[in-house]
Amino acid sequence: MAKPRIKHYLINEKYEDPGIVIEIDTLGEYILFDVGNIRRLDRHLIRKITKLFVTHTHMDHFIGFDTLLRNKLGKEQTVEVFGISPLAENVYCKLQGYTWNLVEFEPRIVFNLKQYNNGLFEYYSYDIKKKFARDFIKEEKADPDIIYENEYYRVRYAVLDHKIPVMGYSFEYKDRLLLKKDSIKDLPLKGREIGEFKKFLEDESNAGRSFTIGGKEYSWEELREKYSYIQEGIKISYVTDVVFSEENLEKIIQLVKNSDVLYCEAVFLSEDREQASKVYHLTTDQTAYIAKEAGVKKLVVFHFSRRYAGRRNQIIEEIKEIFPNVE
Numbered sequence: 001m002a003k004p005r006i007k008h009y010l011i012n013e014k015y016e017d018p019g020i021v022i023e024i025d026t027l028g029e030y031i032l033f034d035v036g037n038i039r040r041l042d043r044h045l046i047r048k049i050t051k052l053f054v055t056h057t058h059m060d061h062f063i064g065f066d067t068l069l070r071n072k073l074g075k076e077q078t079v080e081v082f083g084i085s086p087l088a089e090n091v092y093c094k095l096q097g098y099t100w101n102l103v104e105f106e107p108r109i110v111f112n113l114k115q116y117n118n119g120l121f122e123y124y125s126y127d128i129k130k131k132f133a134r135d136f137i138k139e140e141k142a143d144p145d146i147i148y149e150n151e152y153y154r155v156r157y158a159v160l161d162h163k164i165p166v167m168g169y170s171f172e173y174k175d176r177l178l179l180k181k182d183s184i185k186d187l188p189l190k191g192r193e194i195g196e197f198k199k200f201l202e203d204e205s206n207a208g209r210s211f212t213i214g215g216k217e218y219s220w221e222e223l224r225e226k227y228s229y230i231q232e233g234i235k236i237s238y239v240t241d242v243v244f245s246e247e248n249l250e251k252i253i254q255l256v257k258n259s260d261v262l263y264c265e266a267v268f269l270s271e272d273r274e275q276a277s278k279v280y281h282l283t284t285d286q287t288a289y290i291a292k293e294a295g296v297k298k299l300v301v302f303h304f305s306r307r308y309a310g311r312r313n314q315i316i317e318e319i320k321e322i323f324p325n326v327e
């Protein structure tokens with residue numbers, strides 16, 4: 001089964017600010033998870049970012065909002081921002097840190113923000129034409145699992161404990177039915193008929209039914225087998241800045257279960273477990289345990305404490321003892 005062409009990677013080296021990029025070229029979507037120092041990213045990529053998911057606003061996860069803003073100026077666009085309270089306040093304060101008196105000639109830039117706050121989703125909008133005033137749009141009861149979803153993918157979340165509430169995220173690109181281009185061109189179907197044909201094949205409740213092509217009837221099963229294939233989705237999870245507690249563990253494992261790739265912090269070596277729990281972070285063995293329990297296929301670690309400068313291999317080796325497929 002083919003996998004969608006989706007690129008995903010850490011923004012920085014493992015001792016530097018956390019964050020990942022997900023690039024979906026086919027949709028023209030470029031997504032950031034956390035926005036610490038992002039100067040390493042190509043300026044053209046930053047200009048294309050459509051969505052930003054923030055775990056929390058400790059400086060190492062949020063200082064790059066300025067770089068993002070700086071690179072967004074000059075091109076009309078909307079950026080969607082997701083996270084947890086007080087993100088709306090923090091974004092507002094960032095935007096109000098500058099003077100916006102000459103923006104009437106600037107292309108319109110809008111930040112639309114959705115944040116989780118005590119069981120609610122709150123929506124705000126910040127428009128450059130209004131000098132980025134904070135417009136409260138609406139609030140609604142929060143979906144307990146999904147913070148964003150479209151036809152192609154969804155982003156799930158969990159509220160985790162880092163002495164403050166932080167978000168853990170899981171990006172799930174959905175399975176898709178695609179037509180075999182080479183075989184389909186032999187069928188006497190045109191334009192809209194191809195769309196209807198695809199819809200018929202997509203709908204599993206059509207099993208046992210038939211579809212008429214050129215006056216002849218064919219079964220759903222036969223057509224599906226011959227003219228389509230399933231592009232298997234992909235699950236990429238991102239969890240950082242969490243303490244090793246029973247409650248967190250349960251929520252994290254539920255969120256990241258069976259991920260193709262789990263990006264997870266591994267801030268401390270196992271010998272510094274006490275220090276880790278004091279500052280609400282994970283150790284190598286705790287991260288490895290989570291990856292193992294959740295049955296993820298691959299683990300990528302980051303957010304190494306600078307106290308271990310030059311000991312990168314030791315950190316990785318500790319994890320490998322429990323969870324071998326790590327980098």
Ligand SMILES: [Zn+2]
Pocket residue numbers: 056058162241
């Ligand atoms: Zn933090």
Ligand SMILES: [Zn+2]
Pocket residue numbers: 018058060061241303
């Ligand atoms: Zn951090």
